[in-house]
Amino acid sequence: xxxxxxxxxxxxxxxxxxxxxxxxxxxxxxxxxxxxxxxxxxxxxxxxxxxxxxxxxxxxxxxxxxxxxxxxxxxxxxxxxxxxxxxxxxxxxxxxxxxxxxxxxxxxxxxxxxxxxxxxxxxxxxxxxxxxxxxxxxxxxxxxxxxxxxxxxxxxxxxxxxxxxxxxxxxxxxxxxxxxxxxxxxxxxxxxxxxxxxxxxxxxxxxxxxxxxxxxxxxxxxxxxxxxxxxxxxxxxxxxxxxxxxxxxxxxxxxxxxxxxxxxxxxxxxxxxxxxxxxxxxxxxxxxxxxxxxxxxxxxxxxxxxxxxxxxxxxxxxxxxxxxxxxxxxxxxxxxxxxxxxxxxxxxxxxxxxxxxxxxxxxxxxxxxxxxxxxxxxxxxxxxxxxxxxxxxxxxxxxxxxxxxxxxxxxxxxxxxxx
Amino acid sequence: xxxxxxxxxxxxxxxxxxxxxxxxxxxxxxxxxxxxxxxxxxxxxxxxxxxxxxxxxxxxxxxxxxxxxxxxxxxxxxxxxxxxxxxxxxxxxxxxxxxxxxxxxxxxxxxxxxxxxxxxxxxxxxxxxxxxxxxxxxxxxxxxxxxxxxxxxxxxxxxxxxxxxxxxxxxxxxxxxxxxxxxxxxxxxxxxxxxxxxxxxxxxxxxxxxxxxxxxxxxxxxxxxxxxxxxxxxxxxxxxxxxxxxxxxxxxxx
Numbered sequence: 001x002x003x004x005x006x007x008x009x010x011x012x013x014x015x016x017x018x019x020x021x022x023x024x025x026x027x028x029x030x031x032x033x034x035x036x037x038x039x040x041x042x043x044x045x046x047x048x049x050x051x052x053x054x055x056x057x058x059x060x061x062x063x064x065x066x067x068x069x070x071x072x073x074x075x076x077x078x079x080x081x082x083x084x085x086x087x088x089x090x091x092x093x094x095x096x097x098x099x100x101x102x103x104x105x106x107x108x109x110x111x112x113x114x115x116x117x118x119x120x121x122x123x124x125x126x127x128x129x130x131x132x133x134x135x136x137x138x139x140x141x142x143x144x145x146x147x148x149x150x151x152x153x154x155x156x157x158x159x160x161x162x163x164x165x166x167x168x169x170x171x172x173x174x175x176x177x178x179x180x181x182x183x184x185x186x187x188x189x190x191x192x193x194x195x196x197x198x199x200x201x202x203x204x205x206x207x208x209x210x211x212x213x214x215x216x217x218x219x220x221x222x223x224x225x226x227x228x229x230x231x232x233x234x235x236x237x238x239x240x241x242x243x244x245x246x247x248x249x250x251x252x253x254x255x256x257x258x259x260x261x262x263x264x265x266x267x268x269x270x271x272x273x274x275x276x277x278x279x280x281x282x283x284x285x286x287x288x289x290x291x292x293x294x295x296x297x298x299x300x301x302x303x304x305x306x307x308x309x310x311x312x313x314x315x316x317x318x319x320x321x322x323x324x325x326x327x328x329x330x331x332x333x334x335x336x337x338x339x340x341x342x343x344x345x346x347x348x349x350x351x352x353x354x355x356x357x358x359x360x361x362x363x364x365x366x367x368x369x370x371x372x373x374x375x376x377x378x379x380x381x382x383x384x385x386x387x388x389x390x391x392x393x394x395x396x397x398x399x400x401x402x403x404x405x406x407x408x409x410x411x412x413x414x415x416x417x418x419x
Numbered sequence: 420x421x422x423x424x425x426x427x428x429x430x431x432x433x434x435x436x437x438x439x440x441x442x443x444x445x446x447x448x449x450x451x452x453x454x455x456x457x458x459x460x461x462x463x464x465x466x467x468x469x470x471x472x473x474x475x476x477x478x479x480x481x482x483x484x485x486x487x488x489x490x491x492x493x494x495x496x497x498x499x500x501x502x503x504x505x506x507x508x509x510x511x512x513x514x515x516x517x518x519x520x521x522x523x524x525x526x527x528x529x530x531x532x533x534x535x536x537x538x539x540x541x542x543x544x545x546x547x548x549x550x551x552x553x554x555x556x557x558x559x560x561x562x563x564x565x566x567x568x569x570x571x572x573x574x575x576x577x578x579x580x581x582x583x584x585x586x587x588x589x590x591x592x593x594x595x596x597x598x599x600x601x602x603x604x605x606x607x608x609x610x611x612x613x614x615x616x617x618x619x620x621x622x623x624x625x626x627x628x629x630x631x632x633x634x635x636x637x638x639x640x641x642x643x644x645x646x647x648x649x650x651x652x653x654x655x656x657x658x659x660x661x662x663x664x665x666x667x668x669x670x671x672x673x
Contacts (some may be wrong), residue, residue, distance in 0.1 A: 031673075086484055368473065373510045374520070376470050377580065378498035378527035387523070391563070395514030 003058040003197065004038075006167055010136050020113045026120060030134035033126060039300055040128050048342045049311040050282040054195070054251045055225050061194050062165055077153025084164030085138050085198075099149025101142070105171055107140035116142070119173055119203070122389050127255075129227045133169045133201035140171035145180035147207070154183040154215075154403065160194070161188065162196035162226055172202035176210035176238075183213040183401055188228075189222035195250070200228040206238035208262070213241045213402060219411060220249035220364035222278065228254040234294075237264035243400050244283070245408060247415040252281040260287065260294035260322075269298040271410070272396035275340070276419045277306030286315045289322040289352075298329040301396035302344070303389065305336035305419030315347040318355055325355040333363045336419055389416055420505075421485075423588055423619035430644075431468050431479035432459075437478065438464045439496060442643035446637075448587075449525040449616040453630055454623050455655070456641035457663040461475065462623045465641070466592040469621075470504035471497050483591035484588055497533035498524075503586035505577040507593040512564040517576075520564050521546065521583060528584050553579050553609055570597035589613065589620040595629035607632030627655045642666040 011031055019027075039055065040047040081091040087104045092180055109116055122134055141157050159170055176182060190196055198220075206212055212232065221228055226249050234240050246252050258267045267287060275281045287296045302310045310333065318325050333342045346359040366388050374384035393412050400408060424446040431439040438461045446452050456462050468475045469482055471494035482489040489497060525545070526536040537545065543560075550559060553575050565573050571630070574594055581589060591610070595603055610620070610633050622635060630652070632640070638655055640648040647666060648654065 258446050367510070369510050372472055372494060373506065373512070374524075375494040376472075376498055376506075377506050377520070377524035377584070378495050378531070379520075379523050380495050380527075381493070383523070384495075387520070388512065391512055391514030393514075395563075 003055050003167065006058075007132065007136060007273075010167065011417070013183035014136060016251040019109075022117055023109070023120070026122075027135045029124075030122065030126065033124070033380060034128055034131040034135060037128055044125075046284065049159075050253055050280065052251075055197065058195055058225060060198055077151070078155040080104055080141060080156070081158045081160070082139060082170060083160045084162070084166070084330075085159075085168030085170050087139050089189065091229050095150075097152065099146035099177075100151060101144040101146075102155065103142045105142045105173065106138060116173070119175070120171075127229065129199050130229055131417065133171060133199050133229075136169040136199075137201070138169065140173070142173050142176045143182065143184070145177050145182055145210075147177035147179060147221075149177065149180045150184045154185050156185045156187065156400065158187045158189070159198065159200070161190035161198045161220065161226070162194060163191050163208050166195075167197040167199070169199045170201075171221065171350070172200065174202070174204035174212065176204070176206050176212055178207040178211045179209035180207070181211045183215070185217070185404065187217040187219070188226060189219045193221055195223040195225065196221070197225045198227070200226075202228075202230045203229075204232040204240075205235050206232065206240060208236040208238060210235065210238045211241075212239075212353045213401065214243070215400070215408070216242070216244040216254070217408070217411060218244075218246045218249055218252055218254070219415075220252070222248065222250055224249040225251045226253070229257075230255065231257045231259075232267075233259045233261050234265040234267060236262035239265070239397070240267040242267070242269045242271070243397055243408075244269075244273075245397065245411060246271070246273040246281045246283070247411055248274075248279075248418070249281070250279055252279075254283050256283070256285045258285075258287045258296070259349040260289050260296065261291055263291045263293045265291065265294045267296045268399070269296075269300070270304070270396060270399065271300045272393055273300070273310055273312070274303045274393075274415055274419055275308030275310050277307070277308060280309045282311040284313045284315075287327065289316065289318040289325045289327065292321065292323045292352075294322065294327070295326040297327070299396060300331045300390060302331070302333035302342055303336065303393055303416075304333065304340040304342050305418055307337075307339045308419070309340070310342040311360070312342070312344045314345070314359070316349070316357065316359065318352050318357065319351040320351045322352045323354040325352060325357065327357045329359040331361040331394075333361075334389070335363060335365055336389075386416065420449050420616075423450075423485060424621070425481075425483040427481055429468075429482060430478040432476045432478055433464065433474060438644055439468070442480070442641075442645060444639065444646060445547055445673070446619045446621060448619055450636045451614060451620040451622065451633065452639065453655070454621060454639050454641050455625070455627075455637040455658060457666065458625070460641045461644045462625075462641055463592055464592045466504060466621070466623050468591055470494060470502060495527070498528050498584075501528075501587035503581050503584055503589050505574075505581060505589070505591040505594050507596065509565050509573040510575055511566045511568070513566050515564050516560070517562055517564050518542075518560040521560075521580065524580070525583055549579060549582050552612070554581070554605055555579055571599065571602035574598055574606055575602065575609070578606050582609060582613060587618055587662045589618065590623070591620070592623045593625060593656045594622070595624055596628060603628065603632065627659045630655045640666070
């Protein structure tokens, strides 16, 4: 069975469910759009360097049972654990807090589906995997903060792939009221070495003065196929901060789209992507400077070893009238072997006059002058190289919330020997 | 006094070009020697080849340190054994904290001497006092190695590392370049504090200025890869008077 026939079967099963008519219509429209266009191919500019043959070949296997949870194990705050796109209630907890509405999406739809109707709507000509998600998602996150509300502890969304269903579609909806604040950790991991597929679509809106910090951790199994799409609209004087870590997976593709819609909005995107032998990682980020007086900064780093392959496409688009835009982007890559490969492409498009924009991308190897400096202080060559890789990697995740620093550093440290 | 460093007939090429052309030099424990000479005479090559930097091809000769064949050792083995190179241009390493780096370096040296590694607390106790002596800022340990440091701060940090590692053979490659007079004084005091009967030092410098603060036992003049003159501290004064121009004159008449 191919992926397409698998999804076809998933869709047939879905449409027989007891869902509101409006949602069935949304799914139908999305499915027919997806089915008409199929998977993106090499002529699609957005997928130029990333082949989906692994997904075309993908043969769903009997999913594993969920027995263990190798996560960064938060001890406080809300925790939603999903396996194969479905909630695992016994591992999840949803503490009540004033001004905070948090639930799994299936429950929120069952309780007050009509309220979610406008939020689930997608554009007609959607990206293929977003359309697929619309047609097939079963569950996900619904988070809404009232004006002025604040999540005291980070909210963790953990998704385990390869369990319950071998192709899973997860939907995340985040809505922050004026001057509210949230820190959301989205951790994707997987069980076993078999291939599985995860397709995530996340949509966040930030009302004026709101602040969303988002931490995305991808620590998949070696044959996992992860397609993620994170979209955020940043309102007046609101701020979006993203930290992304790609640390394992056969084929990882993550899109991050930020719309700076109103004056004074800010975003900061930081990330570290890694790929070892047999792995492919692709980050596409797009920052739309629509309103004047907005700021964006982006720092991505890549560590690619073995026969690993990485793609970084960072687009900054300054629209007409977006004067006083202040934007800086850098992408630095270290190739750890002579068979590793990276395509790093900053894209700057500016249609306003009074702006400050910079961008740069580098690809290189460890600096031998740095290696010698450490060796000249008695540090063995292998240890020196490891220290320098760690330094390079950790530098990418500066500004991370202190409560998460140790756990994320441990994920990075565990990853480096695999490259 | 035992011989600390013994170099004989050393010939070294860089990119196929011979830079050191038969160099002999011997330094006893307890002594401070200075190697002076014009740009391109091979001063930095000498310091780097003793420390084991890549890219230097030894064509002939030997370098013995406390009786061992230094050229057979990796840079880290040399460092653990007590050889310290103070860099002319210390590198910046963003993302690597000075504390992590220094503790790794100190413990590598301790392991070589058969001593227990220092834990974070003991290490902190050791470094705090030394930092004060050299006027090093409080946040130094948390900062990334040399990142954003001024030229003077970098050189002070080199001297600080030297003090921590307690080397037996100190090589300082133009430690005085880029220093204003106050920084030069601090750096010189740091060097002088480490003068000891069981330690030898080799100062590589272009200028006499450093030698006013750190009076050497011997001065060697290097020209075109060979030591053309050696003498006592008074040689610095002569060089100040006549510059390096006489070297060319002498070479031409030879």
